[in-house]
Amino acid sequence: MTVVGFLIITPIAYSEMAYQKQISFLILQLLFLTLVLASANGNSLKLGFYLKTCPKAEAIVETVTADHISLAPSLAAPLLRMHFHDSEKSGPPNLSLRGFQVIDAAKTALEKACPGVVSCADILALVARDAIYQIKVVPLGRRDGRVSIALESLTLPAPFGNITELKAQFASKGLSVKDLVVLSGGHTVGTSHCSTIAIRLYNFTGKGDTDPSLDPKYVPYLKSKCKPTDTTTLLEMDPGSFRTFDEAYYTNVLKRRGLFQSDAALLADKETSAYVKLQAQSGGSTFFKDFEESMVKMGQIGVLTGSAGEIRKHCALVN
Known part of the structure; x- marks a missing residue:
């Protein structure tokens, strides 16, 4: 919905081969995107941005989100994921996204209350906050981009990335190693398709083997749920509490x-491993606070503010 926004490791349903085949074309797209970003206004975001222009903006989004979540609690994870992805919804990693009706409903309500004031980019940030209620503050003031590039979504850190690749991708967006391990905790809610881990289970090195980093006692369970060519079955990312935003993700990671x-x-990695152990062994002593801070930090990367971009009338379309 915006031109940019950092994109975290999230469940996606395309293969590593398909991902790699798109990279060369993506480079050409990113060259154009760089020119767009260079013109972005550098004004910072702030709390209470709409207090004068649309005083009830945050309350309206909160009400709309609550109404939808009460009817479909499973939407919380997809809405959080949507904020992480924050890019053209027709991009390969975004084809399995859902929850757009919540964004559209919030936009409709806001356009009725204060036409042409609240951006879709800010709505997306607020909906993610309200879907995962631990996030108390979200600085606002984003503008919507006039360009949407589907292949921009391929800059998402992939679920098959190693620690060196992941650290480099986060660093390129000004995010720290701590941000990497904290935001990975978003995997405490939601599900992913079997196709995302098929190679890891059945052909990790091309010899019909399984990723040795997986707990060997856990592998039979995963294989019982996911056959090699299964593209429809969903797996819980945080088994047992995949609808609860908690620290259990780190317990699972520590158990491999x-x-x-x-x-x-x-x-x-020494730093990320230490954080995993801390949260797993302390019951998430700092996780909720850390997650809020990293989410706010992520949500301020590369945004358009001031007079740059536009305020879209419909979130799926440029004006």
């Missing part, structure tokens, strides 16, 4: 039961 290679990669 993280669903993705990118989850297992957190044990391959």
